[in-house]
Amino acid sequence: MDSPFRPGFGKSPPFLAGRTDALIQLQSGLEVGQWPQERGILMTGLRGVGKTVMLNHGEDLAAEAGWQVVSETASRGFFERIVGVHLPQILQRLRPGPAFRITGVSLASLGSISVEYPDGRTETPTFRGMVKQILDLQAGRGGLLFTLDEVSSASAAEIGVFAGEYQHLVREDAEVAFMGAGVQGEVKGLLADSSSTFLRRCAHVTIGMLSYEQTISAFQKPIVEHGRAASDATLEYLARAAQGYPFLVQSIGDIAWRATPDAREISLIDAETGHRKARRSMGAFIHEPALSGLSRVDRSYLAAMARDDGPSRSEDIRVRMGNVEPGYASMYRARLLAAGLIQEAGYGYVDIKFPYLREYLRNLIAANARLDRIDGLSLDAGFPPPPALD
Incomplete structure (x- = not known):
């Protein structure tokens, strides 16, 4: 199916x-x-x-x-x-009616085209x-x-x-x-x-991220309506793995569905397979294009945040960026907030908002890769991390 x-x-x-x-x-x-x-x-x-x-x-x-x-x-x-x-x-x-041939396009004057008909008539509709x-x-x-x-x-x-x-x-x-x-x-x-x-x-x-309940529905309804089933534990895993991100819902769901296509039920193992493979695709399809539009300092700010397992203290970020002036760091904080890549996490704290972006940044840093390409997406609170994968 x-x-x-x-x-x-x-x-x-x-x-x-x-x-x-x-x-x-x-x-x-x-x-x-x-x-x-x-x-x-x-x-x-x-x-x-x-x-x-x-x-x-x-x-x-x-x-x-x-x-x-x-x-x-x-x-x-x-x-x-x-x-x-x-x-x-x-x-x-x-x-x-008679077929016409467009002989020219002009945008200088109200956006117009030149049209010629088989009988020789011409028009210039705008x-x-x-x-x-x-x-x-x-x-x-x-x-x-x-x-x-x-x-x-x-x-x-x-x-x-x-x-x-x-x-x-x-x-x-x-x-x-x-x-x-x-x-x-x-x-x-x-x-x-x-x-x-x-x-x-x-x-x-x-158009934002999905809530936990909406993410459950986004997996459950297509699965059931197309004649298969998934246990509550599997649906919970799928939702936690997708973290409310529609791209991951479709990617994880598709891989899990195809893992054992003849089985009546999508298993937890299928869900883990979907999570593992979809997460690997995030870098090329999501993180790289998203980061590509950022400046070097934007990426430095994100790299400083990636050292923390959760919300980062703004003062720590400023120091990690080379002890820059507070106003300088605040400017890039505001840019990343406006871009939707980070979110406020209490007074003086910010957190990475995009699913799996922290891990992606850490991998780049560990490999001494240049952080010259990245983009982000939002991670709603309330999604505990899925079980760790090897």
Whole structure:
């Protein structure tokens, strides 16, 4: 039987545990004739918590409600792709007719394309013009949803162009909606940019870690619904191993499911196998990409914290960094808090927030590896560590 777990980034699991509030916000933004704040949603969170999955679900909700969907990633040229590819394709689908050839794309003037028809006619429709045509063809049956993944300050200029055009449509009460998603620390930098007023006005949704109970459900429900079982002890181990982190839920669950696929029950040994193999993959898939965006001093701060088995005293960190000035250490503490890699743990204390990041850092330090690549995710309190693995 195929595994019900979906490891990997952006893959939608069959069960979205702990996301009820976020789903309600997504749904409320798709009511035709209503313009709640949720018509614009910006989802943030740590890498691997399921932001792209939520975007996928939002797109599905929109399609089911009769909306047209433009799905993009905020990489270079995304607005050009919207203007030159997505909108023309939707128009061609809604209004079948003579095939046309796009002969040029210009973003300097309201985002426009040059179109040539077989009979020699030419047109120069703009972004707003094409959107309005699509909405007219929708005839009140739905609107047009734009989704933008991997939002970050690297795309600030292009996001500003898109936002300027989109906001004209909003002022005209057009049936349009926007959902964006990005890594917590990267979005924070973008929101400080003067071109990001549009994003600051969006409803902000934080996609966080799962509680212990939600993590149990995230394992138990797919297992049971797909005809297998797991004991309470196995489910407890799985939850403790995943530490509320959705990426690990899917990765550990998938490996455990496949360990003995013909067995009626997923055993504790299967769960331990899933934990061991999934934890090894955290470095390449999660920790390295997350740390890659940090400065040398950011990484030094984390390395100083990794020496402790639990929360670190801020004064100890300052001394370990070379007895730097308190204000200097506090600046990097604030940066890592904003990025979501660490969390406050009482007055004068901070703790590493990301599952297994402490162990990863210690391994790098022990191997005299350069700490030039790392990223983090949150570890909720209340998850005792799983049994030690060799």
